[in-house]
Amino acid sequence: MKRPHHLTRKTVLLTFMIALLHTLAFNAQGKGKGFKDIVNHLETKYRAKRVRIPLLGLANFAVKIVRPAGVKGFKLAVFENQDFTLRDGDEPFEVVMRTAYDNEWQPLVRVTSKRGSQSRVLIYSRNAGKDVQFALLVLEAREAVVIEVKFNPDAAVRFLENPKIMGISIGKSIRGNKNVANNQPTQNSSGEINVDSVSPSTEATRAPSEIGEPKPNPPLSASAKDENNPPLPGDEKTATLPVEIKTVVPDRNAIRIETRLVNLNIKALNRGGQPLVDIKPEEFVVYEDGLKQAVSHFRPVDAPVNLILLLDLSGSTKNRRKAMQEAAKRFVDVLPAQDNVAIVAFTRKYRPLTDFTRDKARLKSVLKDINDISGDTAFYDSMWKALDRLDQLSDARKAIIVLTDGEDDSIESTDPTEHSFEQLLERASEEDVTIYPIYFSPSNNYDKLGVIFGGGNLMGNEKSRIARKQLNDLAEQTGGEIYNAQREENLEDAYKRVAAELHTLYSLAYSPEKLMHNGGFRKISVKVNRDGAVAKTRRGYYDR
Amino acid sequence: MIKKIVLTLIATCSVVLSVSAQNAKLEIDQLDNLFPKAVQTVDVRVESSLLAIAAKFLKSDNADEAMAKELLSSLKGVYVKGVEFEKEGEFTEADLAGIRNQLRAPGWDRVVGVRSKREGESAEIYLMLEGGVIAGVSVLVFDPKQLYVVNVVGPLDPEKISQLRGRFGIPKNMDFDWSKVERRRGGI
Numbered sequence: 001m002k003r004p005h006h007l008t009r010k011t012v013l014l015t016f017m018i019a020l021l022h023t024l025a026f027n028a029q030g031k032g033k034g035f036k037d038i039v040n041h042l043e044t045k046y047r048a049k050r051v052r053i054p055l056l057g058l059a060n061f062a063v064k065i066v067r068p069a070g071v072k073g074f075k076l077a078v079f080e081n082q083d084f085t086l087r088d089g090d091e092p093f094e095v096v097m098r099t100a101y102d103n104e105w106q107p108l109v110r111v112t113s114k115r116g117s118q119s120r121v122l123i124y125s126r127n128a129g130k131d132v133q134f135a136l137l138v139l140e141a142r143e144a145v146v147i148e149v150k151f152n153p154d155a156a157v158r159f160l161e162n163p164k165i166m167g168i169s170i171g172k173s174i175r176g177n178k179n180v181a182n183n184q185p186t187q188n189s190s191g192e193i194n195v196d197s198v199s200p201s202t203e204a205t206r207a208p209s210e211i212g213e214p215k216p217n218p219p220l221s222a223s224a225k226d227e228n229n230p231p232l233p234g235d236e237k238t239a240t241l242p243v244e245i246k247t248v249v250p251d252r253n254a255i256r257i258e259t260r261l262v263n264l265n266i267k268a269l270n271r272g273g274q275p276l277v278d279i280k281p282e283e284f285v286v287y288e289d290g291l292k293q294a295v296s297h298f299r300p301v302d303a304p305v306n307l308i309l310l311l312d313l314s315g316s317t318k319n320r321r322k323a324m325q326e327a328a329k330r331f332v333d334v335l336p337a338q339d340n341v342a343i344v345a346f347t348r349k350y351r352p353l354t355d356f357t358r359d360k361a362r363l364k365s366v367l368k369d370i371n372d373i374s375g376d377t378a379f380y381d382s383m384w385k386a387l388d389r390l391d392q393l394s395d396a397r398k399a400i401i402v403l404t405d406g407e408d409d410s411i412e413s414t415d416p417t418e419h420s421f422e423q424l425l426e427r428a429s430e431e432d433v434t435i436y437p438i439y440f441s442p443s444n445n446y447d448k449l450g451v452i453f454g455g456g457n458l459m460g461n462e463k464s465r466i467a468r469k470q471l472n473d474l475a476e477q478t479g480g481e482i483y484n485a486q487r488e489e490n491l492e493d494a495y496k497r498v499a500a501e502l503h504t505l506y507s508l509a510y511s512p513e514k515l516m517h518n519g520g521f522r523k524i525s526v527k528v529n530r531d532g533a534v535a536k537t538r539r540g541y542y543d544r
Numbered sequence: 545m546i547k548k549i550v551l552t553l554i555a556t557c558s559v560v561l562s563v564s565a566q567n568a569k570l571e572i573d574q575l576d577n578l579f580p581k582a583v584q585t586v587d588v589r590v591e592s593s594l595l596a597i598a599a600k601f602l603k604s605d606n607a608d609e610a611m612a613k614e615l616l617s618s619l620k621g622v623y624v625k626g627v628e629f630e631k632e633g634e635f636t637e638a639d640l641a642g643i644r645n646q647l648r649a650p651g652w653d654r655v656v657g658v659r660s661k662r663e664g665e666s667a668e669i670y671l672m673l674e675g676g677v678i679a680g681v682s683v684l685v686f687d688p689k690q691l692y693v694v695n696v697v698g699p700l701d702p703e704k705i706s707q708l709r710g711r712f713g714i715p716k717n718m719d720f721d722w723s724k725v726e727r728r729r730g731g732i
Contacts, residue, residue, distance in 0.1 A: 106589070106591065107587070107589060108588070108589060108590065108594065109587070109588050110585070110586075110587035110588075111584075111585065111586050111587070112579070112582075112584065112585045113583065113584045113585075114582075114583040114584070125594060127593050132594075132597060153597045153600050153601075154600065156601075157600050157601055160601065
């Protein structure tokens, strides 16, 4: 009677062990095989070698113990300088990923781009009880990153509320809870001390205009140097050289005779809006605060122009670089030989690629350097710097051609900018620099989908609408024009039109009387003594 | 006879209602056929479980976030497919036919249709309404080189969704007034 009983126990034990092995095998498959398979695939099919990351194993071990922000474990593999170009017969990565991860894993995001560096992003997710797992594969032509991470959302939320690792508080609430959101050391209810990094208060670092103080008037359009030293025909040579700015100590005994020259770039249009290029100096009549002024200097439309070609190399244009390069090259080609050009790229940084030059070969050669530049957008600050650079030129005929979507980071975020749009517009309105924005915002319908949340515009999102309006304002206030290049193929045409437009500008100057230096705004208007003709120029300047 | 007709009508109505409730989720995988020709593709599918997790990161003690939290917690899914082509003519109306057929089914109403002849862009919004509550939203946006389809499976309270404006990166202005959805029902 004992034997059958013993057999039963043995059978039960065996069955249990088999079941346990099955479970372990199943769990092992669910937890790790996906990542391993993907890495193996990259290593065997593409002969790729992983980048060695020092102490990665230790970090993983530490994460498993400490579980920072609810992260319970991660796997990471990075491949650099490899060739991940998909060849004929290669299994698509979507298929590789699907095969590697069992059906508990669900595809979450799949984005592919054949433009530029041919990127692919695949994200899968899996619910594992109270935890969530994400598997991420990011592939570019020469780089790949494979990540698998497991975390507990509840623990992550708790971490965001009160960032602590192993009971040690590491700072204020990432979600901005009021009780810990200031910069002073605080004590929470459990007696723990939160020592936040003490930084200058936001109020103190903010621009005066943002904290309600009267904002200083922006500098006058032309520098004192410009206005006291009228440009003469043929002085464009000086424009190629950086101007040394010296501090001049006034001589108390000197008799000062003050003259000021106000420079204007003017576009004359006929009734149909077409530019008039044969206006004589005597046909222009300039008024300042309603008083007629005597024009002392005049330059025809074919006089050389000093211009900065400003290229927005933020991430949104990364995939359109080839079209940008080609269009910019052709623009350089069609400019008259005597025009003086500087090419500047900008992201959050202002990056001059050339100084002012008439060397077209040099200008075109630097355009190949723009491929590797990318970043966020500090449009206002970059425009400000371009105006600063043009201020150093003594010649009055100045322009900025800016190829951009105009979407400064500050429009939808709290990222600080040195200058606000209002400041930029005010300054631009007073400068003798004409601004021609080429609105380059490759239409992205994905952005327009904000409308489903009760916002946005079906024909463009809010950010792009603000940006577009700002560009329009800049052009309008400076006597320029905005050109639309929402499609790559429109770029060349836009540049051609700007090149033609640049040489529809007359430049004239006058010396105003009775300067008060009281900071008051002096309004300028220009009339053309020709039937149906109108003139466009900047709106005025501050008398300082 | 009248009784039979009434019974048949009631039965038909219940079938239609139950079918419409199930069909707020569109079958959009057919657009995958366009992926090989496209230079850029987007495929996003966020199911209710992940939306619920996303909702956890919003605070209940903040009125605005609480509203969004409630909204996200109730959503059943968000699905997006997008394709962009190098040149025009890579897709035709026939490629959209399968989706349009689903949107012609009972329950769906087209509430907005905008077409720009200059840019060749079109945008259409479809709603599935059930008892004053939006059970689903579908958006088709396309131009000669791009096509995007979004399908949000509800329930979506128009009042709550409109309060998301200006938050979480959603634009502040509102060109489409969700509070008038019911009045505009029937399409344009």
